[in-house]
Amino acid sequence: MISSDLLEEVTVELLRRAAVTLPRDVISALEKALEEETSEIARTQLRTILENVRAAADTSVPMCQDTGIPIFFVKGVCGKDVVEGIRKGVSRATAEVPLRPNAVHPITRKNEGNNLGIDMPYIHFSPGDDATVEITVLPKGAGSENMSALRMLSPTEGMKGVRSFVLDTVLNAGGRPCPPIIVGVGIGGSADIAMALSKKALLKPLDLQHPDPELRRLEEELLDALNSVGIGPMGLGGRTTALGVKIEIAHCHTASLPVGVNIQCWAARRASVRIHVDGRVEFSTEGFW
Amino acid sequence: MNLRTPLSERAVRSLKAGDTVRLNGTIYTGRDEMHLRALEMHERGEPLPIDLKGAALYHCGPIVRKDNDVWTLVAAGPTTSARMNALEPRFIEAFGVRAIIGKGGMSQPTIDAMKKHGCVYLAITGGAAVLAAKGVKRVVGAEWLDLGMPEAIWKFEVEDFGPLIVGIDTNGDSIYARVEADIRRNLPSVRKKLRID
Numbered sequence: 001m002i003s004s005d006l007l008e009e010v011t012v013e014l015l016r017r018a019a020v021t022l023p024r025d026v027i028s029a030l031e032k033a034l035e036e037e038t039s040e041i042a043r044t045q046l047r048t049i050l051e052n053v054r055a056a057a058d059t060s061v062p063m064c065q066d067t068g069i070p071i072f073f074v075k076g077v078c079g080k081d082v083v084e085g086i087r088k089g090v091s092r093a094t095a096e097v098p099l100r101p102n103a104v105h106p107i108t109r110k111n112e113g114n115n116l117g118i119d120m121p122y123i124h125f126s127p128g129d130d131a132t133v134e135i136t137v138l139p140k141g142a143g144s145e146n147m148s149a150l151r152m153l154s155p156t157e158g159m160k161g162v163r164s165f166v167l168d169t170v171l172n173a174g175g176r177p178c179p180p181i182i183v184g185v186g187i188g189g190s191a192d193i194a195m196a197l198s199k200k201a202l203l204k205p206l207d208l209q210h211p212d213p214e215l216r217r218l219e220e221e222l223l224d225a226l227n228s229v230g231i232g233p234m235g236l237g238g239r240t241t242a243l244g245v246k247i248e249i250a251h252c253h254t255a256s257l258p259v260g261v262n263i264q265c266w267a268a269r270r271a272s273v274r275i276h277v278d279g280r281v282e283f284s285t286e287g288f289w
Numbered sequence: 290m291n292l293r294t295p296l297s298e299r300a301v302r303s304l305k306a307g308d309t310v311r312l313n314g315t316i317y318t319g320r321d322e323m324h325l326r327a328l329e330m331h332e333r334g335e336p337l338p339i340d341l342k343g344a345a346l347y348h349c350g351p352i353v354r355k356d357n358d359v360w361t362l363v364a365a366g367p368t369t370s371a372r373m374n375a376l377e378p379r380f381i382e383a384f385g386v387r388a389i390i391g392k393g394g395m396s397q398p399t400i401d402a403m404k405k406h407g408c409v410y411l412a413i414t415g416g417a418a419v420l421a422a423k424g425v426k427r428v429v430g431a432e433w434l435d436l437g438m439p440e441a442i443w444k445f446e447v448e449d450f451g452p453l454i455v456g457i458d459t460n461g462d463s464i465y466a467r468v469e470a471d472i473r474r475n476l477p478s479v480r481k482k483l484r485i486d
Contacts, residue, residue: 052417065364111437178415
């Protein structure tokens with residue numbers, strides 16, 4: 001039994017780590033982009049981004065003022081106490097890190113000031129083992145999230161339709177989601193499942209190869225194409241539009257082909273923790289794969 | 290190039306798309322809710338609590354912390370300017386703003402208002418909130434806190450705030466339009482690469 005107090009402590013620390021430190025795989029991808037970028041305006045943007053990432057880590061300050069809404073993924077033992085612990089942790093982290101209070105009521109737009117609300121933080125649950133709980137937080141900013149999209153393709157449109165939709169979504173987003181972006185793609189399931197998969201795809205480190213060779217090729221093909229479009233860092237032109245394309249799939253109805261695209265900004269923040277029932281705690285910004 | 294607020298029409302009209310500038314003086318933050326309320330008040334003939342003539346407006350919802358009644362800025366990167374597209378032409382005309390700082394650029398009606406009234410769009414690196422906050426020397430004041438921290442008006446004293454890239458100048462020349470033209474040129478070969486022609 002993992003106590004609600006421990007979960008609260010761990011949640012505060014998770015949110016702090018996510019807001020302040022960019023995962024190593026994302027920093028490497030940004031550094032590689034700077035090496036390969038030829039446009040001077042684009043290089044200025046990438047240098048500013050990397051300098052900002054270092055300054056945030058050195059001073060323990062959130063790298064971006066949009067510290068997002070707290071989206072959690074919990075795997076393993078899970079009861080009411082986990083939800084309670086996470087909620088208390090979110091409220092405390094908002095004051096302590098500090099995080100920007102972003103959560104508002106969707107209709108009245110009232111802001112409670114603590115990032116709590118109806119189903120906020122949102123928690124995705126999945127089964128795990130009995131000995132541990134793994135919690136990952138993906139604080140998601142609105143600039144990138146607002147550019148996300150769903151299309152219910154006809155199965156006859158096939159993979160050509162999928163490639164076309166991903167390209168259209170990134171073109172429509174342009175400079176608005178703070179490129180270089182990471183593109184999460186969910187193929188299959190139903191409307192809601194495709195969107196959930198597209199967000200789950202963003203949890204994987206950029207350098208973790210997809211186990212399915214065909215999907216790996218599709219990810220590479222899409223990434224290469226997106227980086228030939230010319231949107232560039234911050235939409236100011238250049239060859240670095242995306243740092244990665246990540247795909248997750250699920251079986252779907254024979255008459256459907258849902259495709260979800262979830263766009264992530266360069267500040268692709270995530271942090272994970274594994275809590276053992278004996279109270280041991282392991283943190284990781286890359287997650288447990 | 291260094292600019293100081295309040296900005297004159299002449300100084301602003303001398304800037305060209307692609308120039309890099311840094312800003313000194315005072316800047317005000319304003320997002321969706323601030324634009325809505327300011328324009329509603331203007332229509333009713335009520336004065337705003339701040340003077341925006343010659344001002345630089347920053348599309349930004351910062352993280353600010355209050356310790357012993359003193360505001361301290363934590364992080365202050367830009368928000369997506371396109372959300373203000375529908376309101377910005379009237380805003381520029383009503384209040385005489387001379388520079389808009391943000392990310393992602395703005396639509397044609399705003400560009401037309403910039404040309405007509407003498408206002409530039411300055412692009413700041415999105416998400417680089419710690420560096421942006423370093424250019425802010427002091428939080429001078431806050432208005433409309435009832436809108437919540439991100440949507441309130443924050444008044445910042447800035448020094449060498451930037452680097453800012455002139456994204457849209459007063460001739461209507463726009464880096465974003467140049468990029469769009471490049472994208473249109475690149476698109477046929479991208480579509481061929483993806484076998485979606």
